[in-house]
Amino acid sequence: MDITTEIIGEEKRLIDILSEEDVLPLLSTAIEGGAAEATILDESGAVLWHRGTRTGDDVPACFLPIRLEGEDIGQIRLTREGNKSLPVETLAAILQHSLQTILLCRLKRIFTNQVHSKVVNLSYEELLEKNRLLTLSEKKYRDLSATLEKKVDERTQELNAAHLRLIQQEKMTAIGQLAAGIAHEINNPLGYIISNLTTLKSYAEKLLLLAEKYRSEDGCPPGRKESVDSFWSELKFDYVCGDLIPLVTQSIAGAIRVKKIVSDLKGFAHMEEGSTSAVNLNEEIERTLRVLAHDIPHNTRIVREYGDIPTFVCNPGLFCQVFLNILRNSVQARTEDLQLHIRTEASSRGTLLIFSDNGPGIPREISARIFEPFFTTKDIGNGTGLGLTVAYDIVKGAGGTIEVSCPETGGTTFSIVLPSQRTP
Amino acid sequence: MVEYDEQNRKMVLKLVYYGPALSGKTTNILQLHELITRKERGELMIMDTVGDRTMYFDLLPFFLMAPSGLKIKVKVYTVPGQVQHDSTRKAVLQRADGVAFIADSQLSQETINFESFENLEKNLSIVGLDIEKLPLVIQFNKRDLADICPEEEIRNDWQVTGIPFLMASALNGWGVLETFSKLAELTYDHIDRRYHLEAEHGLSREMFLLKLLPRESE
Numbered sequence: 237m238d239i240t241t242e243i244i245g246e247e248k249r250l251i252d253i254l255s256e257e258d259v260l261p262l263l264s265t266a267i268e269g270g271a272a273e274a275t276i277l278d279e280s281g282a283v284l285w286h287r288g289t290r291t292g293d294d295v296p297a298c299f300l301p302i303r304l305e306g307e308d309i310g311q312i313r314l315t316r317e318g319n320k321s322l323p324v325e326t327l328a329a330i331l332q333h334s335l336q337t338i339l340l341c342r343l344k345r346i347f348t349n350q351v352h353s354k355v356v357n358l359s360y361e362e363l364l365e366k367n368r369l370l371t372l373s374e375k376k377y378r379d380l381s382a383t384l385e386k387k388v389d390e391r392t393q394e395l396n397a398a399h400l401r402l403i404q405q406e407k408m409t410a411i412g413q414l415a416a417g418i419a420h421e422i423n424n425p426l427g428y429i430i431s432n433l434t435t436l437k438s439y440a441e442k443l444l445l446l447a448e449k450y451r452s453e454d455g456c457p458p459g460r461k462e463s464v465d466s467f468w469s470e471l472k473f474d475y476v477c478g479d480l481i482p483l484v485t486q487s488i489a490g491a492i493r494v495k496k497i498v499s500d501l502k503g504f505a506h507m508e509e510g511s512t513s514a515v516n517l518n519e520e521i522e523r524t525l526r527v528l529a530h531d532i533p534h535n536t537r538i539v540r541e542y543g544d545i546p547t548f549v550c551n552p553g554l555f556c557q558v559f560l561n562i563l564r565n566s567v568q569a570r571t572e573d574l575q576l577h578i579r580t581e582a583s584s585r586g587t588l589l590i591f592s593d594n595g596p597g598i599p600r601e602i603s604a605r606i607f608e609p610f611f612t613t614k615d616i617g618n619g620t621g622l623g624l625t626v627a628y629d630i631v632k633g634a635g636g637t638i639e640v641s642c643p644e645t646g647g648t649t650f651s652i653v654l655p656s657q658r659t660p
Numbered sequence: 661m662v663e664y665d666e667q668n669r670k671m672v673l674k675l676v677y678y679g680p681a682l683s684g685k686t687t688n689i690l691q692l693h694e695l696i697t698r699k700e701r702g703e704l705m706i707m708d709t710v711g712d713r714t715m716y717f718d719l720l721p722f723f724l725m726a727p728s729g730l731k732i733k734v735k736v737y738t739v740p741g742q743v744q745h746d747s748t749r750k751a752v753l754q755r756a757d758g759v760a761f762i763a764d765s766q767l768s769q770e771t772i773n774f775e776s777f778e779n780l781e782k783n784l785s786i787v788g789l790d791i792e793k794l795p796l797v798i799q800f801n802k803r804d805l806a807d808i809c810p811e812e813e814i815r816n817d818w819q820v821t822g823i824p825f826l827m828a829s830a831l832n833g834w835g836v837l838e839t840f841s842k843l844a845e846l847t848y849d850h851i852d853r854r855y856h857l858e859a860e861h862g863l864s865r866e867m868f869l870l871k872l873l874p875r876e877s878e
Contacts, residue, residue: 243663243754243755244717244751244752244754245674245717245719245735245737245752246663247663247665247670247672247733304702305702305703305705305719305721305733305735306700306701306702306703306721306722306723307702307721307723307733340705343705344705344707347707347716347717347719348707348716350751351716351717351748351751351752354747354748354751355747355748355751358747358750358751359747362747
């Protein structure tokens with residue numbers, strides 16, 4: 237906006253204010269009234285307008301000033317013809333008064349025009365600007381109203397997803413607690429079962445020795461040897477002797493295994509440590525593998541490359557869920573000749589946890605979606621579509637990142653990076 | 661911005677009387693017209709008014725001659741105070757060499773004064789004038805009325821700004837010349853720095869004021 241072009245009240249010269257149409261009729265009237273020559277001069281004495289016959293400088297002339305804002309900005313010059321006696325002064329005075337009046341009116345009109353056009357321009361510029369802002373704001377509201385429904389839908393979905401994730405996490409926790417509770421209850425009877433079985437084994441050994449002794453030549457009462465032998469065979473005692481100890485031994489081994497599983501379950505649910513603590517993640521991965529053991533196909537080869545990684549302050553139960561969800565995916569992806577490769581490493585980026593399998597991999601078009609809630613490729617009822625979402629949330633919540641990649645060589649690799657500088 | 665015509669040895673200064681509606685800007689200029697009745701004064705031009713309210717502006721010109729022959733013309737303008745005439749105010753304010761802000765002393769007008777002063781600050785910056793450098797005086801008019809803001813309070817409010825303020829009752833004619841004189845003085849100092857009025861034209865500040873304002877004897 238250029239508002240400096242014309243300044244209101246700027247100095248004006250006579251020629252700027254009066255026009256030929258204003259002046260010449262007046263000058264002509266003066267001539268008709270008897271003047272020989274009527275002239276208007278500017279501030280420097282130069283002729284602006286002129287009527288009548290040129291008279292020489294020797295002819296006496298009547299001069300009257302034209303004033304503007306207290307300044308002389310021109311002159312009226314009237315001469316009479318030499319021989320006539322005429323009140324040229326009166327004519328000049330009338331002329332002066334008329335011109336002054338016209339001048340003032342013209343000046344006011346000029347000023348009014350200046351202000352008016354300036355105000356109109358300024359107002360126009362302001363209106364344009366206002367219009368521009370209104371258009372912008374209108375567009376904003378239009379866009380807003382157009383997308384509002386979509387945005388509400390998106391938000392609702394996000395909220396629903398978050399809600400279901402929370403439920404899922406809580407469910408996992410509840411299951412963990414239940415498992416731990418049951419494990420605790422099983423532990424006591426299991427303790428005396430193992431203890432009693434061990435005692436039973438030593439008793440059985442003694443019993444077998446006694447039976448052996450009773451059957452032998454010097455242990456058997458005379459004349460009874462035959463009937464003992466016959467009864468021995470009848471009871472298939474040879475077989476019993478051979479089977480009894482392995483039987484008990486196997487039972488003890490089984491019970492010990494149950495004990496181990498129970499203890500892992502307890503550890504997995506981390507009943508006793510609901511809050512965070514410094515955790516050795518290698519151990520947690522091992523624990524998860526043991527819990528998952530019944531699901532891992534028999535001919536699976538597991539390669540462990542545990543690095544010397546720093547302890548990580550977290551809720552170990554949650555991280556077991558992360559490992560469980562990743563490993564379960566691998567286990568379910570391939571039932572024959574499954575290979576699991578687990579590698580942990582301390583690097584400059586933080587602690588790396590890498591889980592690779594030789595499964596079918598994840599198609600490129602869905603790999604971006606696998607962390608989305610409810611995204612699942614499993615049949616209805618087999619997967620919640622939340623496992624990896626929960627894993628993602630837990631890792632992110634711990635300040636880490638989780639990524640999935642499918643190398644050219646096949647299989648799927650999950651890479652978790654956790655910040656290394658976490659102090660309790 | 662001084663209108664300076666070196667060839668014709670003429671300088672035109674523009675002083676603007678600003679302020680809220682009905683604070684007495686036109687009354688000030690009418691009184692100046694009454695009080696300064698010397699030859700070197702032009703006629704007061706009051707542009708069209710609506711219901712006796714200034715719609716465009718009023719204009720009162722003065723002249724003085726420096727010993728060097730430089731003619732200095734001082735044009736005093738008023739602006740319309742009504743809020744809706746903001747564009748006119750902006751237009752008149754352009755290229756001002758000094759501003760007298762005429763405030764209404766009545767208690768009921770306090771907020772309106774502040775709003776008008778903010779409007780002045782805004783418009784000065786729009787027309788490219790720096791309020792920090794521009795000669796500026798404030799007149800608290802209507803001191804003759806009853807419900808007015810005490811001088812003590814005005815001092816507390818305005819002294820910190822460093823802007824000279826004067827008390828006046830334009831209707832009764834007092835404080836009007838003092839305000840004009842103070843503004844002329846500041847304007848002289850401001851333009852002397854650039855145009856060396858004293859050094860090159862032999863026009864001291866005292867002489868400038870003396871020529872512009874009526875002497876005691878007159």
